[in-house]
Amino acid sequence: MTLKNPVLAHHISSQFNEDLQEVNAKFMAMGGIVEQQVTNAIHALLDTDVNMSLDVQYQEKNVNRLELEIDEGLTLILARRHPAAIDLRMVIAMSKANTDMERIGDEALKIANIAQTLCEEGGSPRGFMETRHIGNQVRVMIHEALDAFARLDADQALEVLRADVDIDREYQSATRTLMTYMIEDPRYISRVLNVLWVLRSLERVGDHARNIAEQVIYIVKGLDVRHTSVDEIEQRVHSR
Template sequence: MEITTDTHSHHISQQFNNELEDLKTHLLAMGGLVEKQVQDAIYALTEGDSAIAEEVRANDRAINDMQIRIDEECTRILARRQPAASDLRLVMAVTRATSDLERVGDEASKIARHAIKLAEEGEPPRGYIETRHIGNHVRNMIKDALTAFARFDTELALKVAQEDKSVDLEYRSAMRALVTFMMEDPRSISRVLNVIWVLRSLERIGDHANNIAEYVIYLVKGMDVRHSTPESIEERLSES
C-alpha cells in the first residue's frame, strides 16, 4: 500500500497519531542540525576558522543524544502499539534514517578536525575549490533527502539517488587531481592528505543521503531499493 502524509493521522487513538507525528518531527529536527554541521564544517575548512570547527566538534554530542532519544521513542512505539503495515514502515524508516544522520554528524566532526589542522598550518592547500563544490553538493542532497522524508516524495528521493552518482564522479576526479599534485610537489603531501580525508568524508555523506532517500521509497512504496542503481529504482517506481 502506498502511503501519503495523511496516512499516519487516521488512528482511533489521537495519542498514537501524535506519537507518530512527533517521531517524524524529531527526525527532521535532527536532520536540520546535521545539515548545519556539514555546512559549518565546510565553512570552517575553506575559511580557516578554527572556532567554528571547534563548535562543530562540540555539537556532535548533541546529535548522538538526539539519536538515542529517537531510538527510545521508536522502541516505545513498537512495544506499546505493535504497529503494522505503513506505521511499522515509518518507525523502521526513522530508525534507519537516524543512524545515517548520526554518521553524517561523525563525518562533519572529522572534517572539522582536519579544518583545525589545516588552519594551524596556515597556507591553504590545493583542493579547496573542489571541496567547497562537493561539500555544497552533498549538503543539498541531505536537505533534499529530508524534504523528501517530510513530504513522502519519491520523485525527490529518486533525484537524491541520481545525484549520488554525480558526487562519486566528482570525488574521483578531485582525488586524481590531488594525487597528481602531491607527486609533482612532495612538500605538499601532508597538507593535501588532510584535504583527501575531507573529500572522503564528503563522499560518505553523499552515500548516507542516498540511504535516507532509499528509506523514503521504502516508507512510501514498501519497496526495498537498497543496492539498486538509480535507473532500476526509476523503472520500479514507474511500474508501481
C-alpha cells in the same frame, strides 16, 4: 514540517500518531543540526574559521543524544502500538535513517577536526576548489533527502539517488587531481592528504543521504531499493 507528513496526516488523533509525532519532531530537529554541521564544517575548512569547527564539535553531543532518544521512542512505539503496513515501515525507516544521520554528523566532525588542523598550519594550497564544489552538492543532497523524508516524496528521493551517482564520479576525479598535486609538490603531501580525507568524508555523507532517500521510497512504495541501480529503482517506483 510534521504536518505535511502523510503518515502523520492519515490518522490524526490516534495514540500511535501522537507518539510518532514526538519522535518525528526530534528526527527533523536532528536532521537540521547535522545539515548545519556539514555546512559549518565546510565553511570552517574553506574560510579557515576555527569558531565554525568548534560549533560542529559542540553540536556532536546533541546529535548523539537525539540519536538515542529517537531510537528509544521508536522502540516504545513498537512495544506499545504494534504499528502495521506503512506505519511500521515509517518506524523501521526512521530507525535506519537515524543511524545515517548520526554518521553524517560524525563525518562533519571529522571534517571540522581536519579544518582545525589546517587552520593551525595556515590552510591548504590545493584542493579547495574541489572541496567547495563537492561540498555544495552534498549539502543540497542532505537537504533534499530530509525534505523528501518530511514530505514522503518518492520523486524527490529519486533525485537524491541520481545526485549520489554524480558525487561518486566527481569524488573519483577530484581524488586523482589531488594525487597529482602530491606528486608534483611532495612538500604539501600532508596537507593535501587532509583535503583527501575531507573529500572522502563528503563522499560518505553523500552515501548516507542516499541511504535516507532509499528509506523514503521504502516507506512510500513498500519497496526495498537498496543495492539496486538508479535506473531500475526509477522503473520500479513508477510502475507502482
